[in-house]
Amino acid sequence: MEAATAVQRFHYSPSSWIDWRNFEGKPRGSLRYSHRTKENKRLTVIALSHLQPDKRSDLRQRSVSDKNSSALLETGDLLHSPFDEELRKAEEVKPYLNGRSMYLVGMMGSGKTTVGKIMARALGYTFFDCDTMIEEAMNGTSVAEIFEHFGESVFREKETETLKKLSLMYHQVVVSTGGGAVIRPINWKYMHKGISIWLDVPLEALAQRIAAVGTNSRPLLHDDESGGDPYTVALNGLSTIWEGRGEAYTNASARVSLESITSKHGYRNVSDLTPTEIAIEVCLRASSMLPIHACSFNFVSFDKL
Numbered sequence: 001m002e003a004a005t006a007v008q009r010f011h012y013s014p015s016s017w018i019d020w021r022n023f024e025g026k027p028r029g030s031l032r033y034s035h036r037t038k039e040n041k042r043l044t045v046i047a048l049s050h051l052q053p054d055k056r057s058d059l060r061q062r063s064v065s066d067k068n069s070s071a072l073l074e075t076g077d078l079l080h081s082p083f084d085e086e087l088r089k090a091e092e093v094k095p096y097l098n099g100r101s102m103y104l105v106g107m108m109g110s111g112k113t114t115v116g117k118i119m120a121r122a123l124g125y126t127f128f129d130c131d132t133m134i135e136e137a138m139n140g141t142s143v144a145e146i147f148e149h150f151g152e153s154v155f156r157e158k159e160t161e162t163l164k165k166l167s168l169m170y171h172q173v174v175v176s177t178g179g180g181a182v183i184r185p186i187n188w189k190y191m192h193k194g195i196s197i198w199l200d201v202p203l204e205a206l207a208q209r210i211a212a213v214g215t216n217s218r219p220l221l222h223d224d225e226s227g228g229d230p231y232t233v234a235l236n237g238l239s240t241i242w243e244g245r246g247e248a249y250t251n252a253s254a255r256v257s258l259e260s261i262t263s264k265h266g267y268r269n270v271s272d273l274t275p276t277e278i279a280i281e282v283c284l285r286a287s288s289m290l291p292i293h294a295c296s297f298n299f300v301s302f303d304k305l
């Protein structure tokens with residue numbers, strides 16, 4: 001039998017990880033993985049965009065390897081793993097969303113990008129990161145450089161333009177918005193074209209995440225000259241930002257509190273939650289807000305329910 005058409009079981013140990021150098025990458029969407037089996041037959045696997053190589057190896061490792069099991073790989077098909085099984089809970093809400101886009105809002109570091117990619121995968125939606133779109137529109141200038149060379153107001157203009165474009169031109173998208181997208185009322189006009197979900201993460205957990213990767217890419221946390229440790233610097237900066245805009249996040253159609261999910265799962269700390277668990281909760285929360293009758297209309301106005 002042709003190996004290319006055979007369904008094969010691929011065993012990985014909990015500690016192993018597919019070597020990403022074997023992937024011929026596209027910037028977004030699927031990746032094609034080629035691998036020679038012991039029998040020297042070629043096995044080709046399509047992996048989803050969430051499994052793109054990026055610097056978050058800790059999360060990748062956890063997502064796929066934390067359940068000790070085998071993965072069924074089928075040529076030309078999706079990668080089926082225990083991770084996908086878990087995601088089916090999120091996938092089931094898709095019919096109820098009726099193609100509505102999802103806008104994730106939340107403080108910087110709240111996981112909008114990480115969780116948004118997983119949601120997009122589960123729903124078969126396209127994922128967009130607002131900050132990245134702005135950088136691309138500015139010929140690759142980073143957010144930090146835009147703030148430095150052009151000022152925050154130029155960045156905010158671009159942010160509004162980007163949200164406008166996303167809301168008017170696309171549906172079935174998951175958008176990771178910038179942490180400050182909530183401060184301009186006009187942005188809500190665009191985000192309320194879809195379902196906006198606020199990822200509410202305690203500031204201490206945010207400070208831990210941000211301290212772990214540094215504040216270089218986060219211009220609003222740069223100015224601290226106290227000489228404190230990275231966690232304290234991040235926490236102080238986040239607290240100041242929160243005072244100015246905490247209220248604005250409540251404009252979102254729904255709030256997903258990581259503290260609530262933590263206790264629902266019987267965990268002790270917010271940091272025990274996996275991004276997948278959070279993504280599932282966001283999808284369930286979004287669909288639970290939809291009145292049943294609204295599901296029979298395509299793209300009914302979805303201003304705050």
Ligand SMILES: Nc1ncnc2c1ncn2[C@@H]1O[C@H](COP(=O)(O)OP(=O)(O)OP(=O)(O)O)[C@@H](O)[C@H]1O
Binds near residue numbers: 114178
């Ligand atoms: N559930 C989680 N548990 C632990 N770390 C996480 C989790 N979600 C995200 N992170 C980590 O937190 C950091 C910020 O995540 P991410 O970039 O997804 O946040 P964001 O909300 O998109 O941030 P920003 O608004 O600054 O773009 C990353 O280093 C990411 O790996």
Ligand SMILES: O=C(O)C1=C[C@@H](O)[C@@H](O)[C@H](O)C1
Binds near residue numbers: 143179217
């Ligand atoms: O919280 C904020 O205001 C920001 C968050 C980031 O996502 C970027 O949009 C930018 O650094 C501003």
